[in-house]
Amino acid sequence: MAATSDDGESFALIFSEWSEVAPLADLLIRSAARHPDRHALVMPDLTLTYAELRDASIEIARGIIGLGLAPRAHVGILANNSRELVTALFGAALANCVAVPLNARHKSRELGFIIENADLALILTTAADTRFVDFRSVLAEALPSLGTSAPGAPLALAEAPLLRGVVVLEGDAPAGFLSRADFVAAAQAVPVSAVDAARRATRLRDTAFIIYTSGTTANPKGCLLCHEAVSRGPVERASSRFRAREHDVTWGGGPLFHIGSLAPFIGVIGTGGTYVTDVFFDAGRALDLMERENVSVAWPWFPAILQPLLDHPAFDPGRLAAWRKVLLIAPPALVNRVQQTFPEAEFMQACGMTETAGIFALCAPDETPEQRAVSQGKPVPGIAVKIIELESGEEAAADVVGEILVRGYCVMDGYYRSPEKTAEALDAEGWLHTGDLYARAADGQLTFHGRAKDMLKVGGENVAAIEVEAYLCSHPAVKLAEVVGRPDPRLDEVPVAFVELRPGKSASEEELIAFCQGRIASYKVPRAVFFMNDGEWPMSATKVDKRALRARH
Template sequence: TLYHYPLTHTRNALKSNNIELPTQRAKLVNSYYHGTSPFPLSDLTLGKALQQTVEKYPDRECLVFCENDQRLTFSEFMIEVDKLAAGLLKLGLKQGDRIGIWGPSTRDWVVTQFATGRIGLILVNVNPAYQTSEMEYALRKVGCKAIISDVTYKTQNYYDMIRETSPEIDFCQEGQLKSHRSSCLENFIMMGEKHFPGTYRFSDVMNAGGPKEIAQVHNCQSSLQMDDPINIQFTSGTTGHPKGATLTHHNIINNALLIGNRIGFDDDHDRVLCQVPLYHCFGMVAGTLCMAVYGQTMVFAVAGYDPAASVRTLIAENCTTIFGTPTMYIDVCSHAESINAKFTGLTKGVMAGSPCPIEVIHRVDRVLGTKVQVAYGSTETSPVTCFMFRNDPDEKRTTTVGKALANTENRIVDVAGKIVPVNTAGEVQSRGYCVMVGYWNDKEKTAEAIDDQGWYHTGDIGEMDEEGYVRVIGRIKDMIIRGGENVYPTEVEDFLHTHPKIDDVQVIGLPDKRLGEEVAAWIRVKEGEKLTEKEIKEYCKGKISHFKIPKYIKFVTDFPITVTRKVQKFKMREEHSKELGL
């Protein structure tokens, strides 16, 4: 039997769960930990969760976009959401249809996220950095019937790329596209006020619905179910075509509730600077969904990412919480230090998206005045499976990714799939409400990722201690095997971050005819400082094992990164190997 618990009841139950005392459990022997909870999971859909929060905080500021000074209260936001939902119904879209969203973090993006959820459309997040072929593959893979797109972003001209895949758009009426290459696509909706041939303007769709369609939007709330798919997010695709991880209302609503609980959103009204992009699970779930279920104010400095704008916004908007990847935090700290910025209201920070070096966490605490909480997970798990408690001791907070969220199981297994003893390295696996339905239209890849017992295989190497804290060592595919010795890049990176002149560092393995692989380090030096290869190697001697000391050192001003500021190590390997003729 599924019980309906109002969101307010769930929030109250959550309040007792954001602090866990170390004495509550016996010490673990094997690397298995289940995050228990005193309350049931919520069965709310996205639309109902938002509606409850709007009724509770109608006049509270909900969204702030500083770049163009746009501000919305929860009641104003709800009106826009339902207007767009009604307009999409007027176009003939119905529950279960897939609709793409392509562009950076804007007001229209967030309105689209909740409007599609209100009427049961499945939102397909298209990476803003995708080129024509990648965009076309994603839309065709999931059979998108419509796409809402920005016009341009940075060097991207989205409309030109759309015309390249669907040249018929030049000669068709709005909503009547018959694309030879993307047969499902019928509707293109462009943000902004400029009208493009064959497309609807976003504002026109917002105004297309009438009382009949608004009534349909409200009626949809009783027919949608928690296990209905709501979102498809494409993985990075660094080892082939990207895969469309399919998530339900139940997946992401509950993950947002549990994330917010660990941060402390049920105790305070926070103003959150969200630096991570909305197309990514971090921004969409920890960001705007936490906004919707907790009534927090979500602040965006710019549509993309700019550390100087982040620093200005933290001060001007009196933000109390900041979200970002390690690279983003490094950039923000560097800029804050250069202008001696002070942040009087900032107390909370969430760091996730890639390995979080100990020295970076200490630096963020010192420069920003926060007590950073590290989160861990993947798109396929909605995304967070492990997270720090606010009262965790610094030793745990800086060296682990925390414990399992409530209602989530984590384990560490060997190559045979057997659970290993505590403090033993193996693959991190997760199970629970958070695991995706599967990869859209790809049973083979789904079966590789989720086994018959429901465990999601992360591909990460980690260890679990006696209390259930998980330490992520690195990606299985990134592990360097040098002459039979295993070298984990994260371990070497953490050590090199202790050098006072190093701003950021990334470690990779390069091919070697004798040893199989050699260690290479790409290093970004702090502004105004100088370093040599000899200094780096001397710094390492006697402090880390000789086989971990980088043979190759490259000084850089930047790293190849994704839109979410994740470093693309495969590109580093390709470039460095080519330079060295390996």
């Protein structure tokens, strides 16, 4: 007879899920042992089985050790989604080193800061695909002393004193760089058993990644994310909440240097699934790839990825008929549209950020389509949240907008080499002060209200930019809207909107302002509308850079 508690709850039903937490490299080793011939990574012109991914990653680890890097050394990785990127990520983990994924959009100034700030001992990059950017040129500009280094001599760069080398894993290596042949030669001196010894020495609370996030500060901040933080939640959810069938094929449209794509990729590898992606996002290529690979789980995440899929001339819901689980963060009108377009799929919104290694809250299975359109779910198991009032710092009542705080295994250990920023973000009780604005309903549902930095103060009234953006997006001609504050001598600041229109649609500034008047409070109505074309938006990895929009004023 099954045991029950005094109030009749079943022990077996409650204790029906558990975590199998492992260091990052062990996820790959385990899945390669269980599914050696299954595809781990699929791209338009590339497939890697688990055995191939394991073996290629081991060779990267041998090279890292062969170049003299000690355990816990920091390895920078600058590449677009590719064989080189994923093998470098796992190669660093196998060598018991810390991977530092570098944003492929960063320019030389930003990279130069991160290379020095992160204490990088090695950089792994590629020149396999230079259609968009030649990483060798960007790195040479970020490290001006690199090209003057004597061939074969140890690096001694004033701008990066700990850096031992920059390896081009694929493509030609200019002066100062190490070639693939140099790297392979270093690897050959290291027995495979040395990699296994390094892997087995890794602890769950060791730092797995340092991921730099721009936020609102002048320089990026390096989030210290341990192995437990980056693997436990993604693998647990991939094995249960996101599972659609025994062998899921998961598509991710974003770059793997971003936590929004890296976390689901880790979940896929940890559960023996197949991850499908591309070097870059193109809606037509993505539709072809998802149809070809029979994708069951999709992570379009943001409107900038999801909207082009739906608006593409070749879009047909039947091409994505295998979709069963879809993760996104989008305004209600877009969520409603996709839920109606794909009635067989479960659409889930979520809360997440780099500092929490991805998701910390998620839609529950029993939520209605209406709830999924307007809210971001509830905290995931094992993670605590609370919302505090902006003025008093006291815990907010139900439905009151305040800053959301997060505590639990997913939270970063701090910002690297930045004790003052760490102290601002993490309090003495372990709560992460996110800077995100949320309200929590009486039933626990969380609703996002933008960033605290996106809260405008118009004549003493608080205006959440996201509220105005969502309303503008309900106009049939508006594809994307971003609202920022413009300085005003009388009201301190006033809202202005940047808008991209749907293809084939038209609307004037006067029309969009009139659309808002009488429907939202007068102080929330944009005072000006600036039109943007596709491709003109200043972007971070996956989001519009509002700092750049504000700078236009």
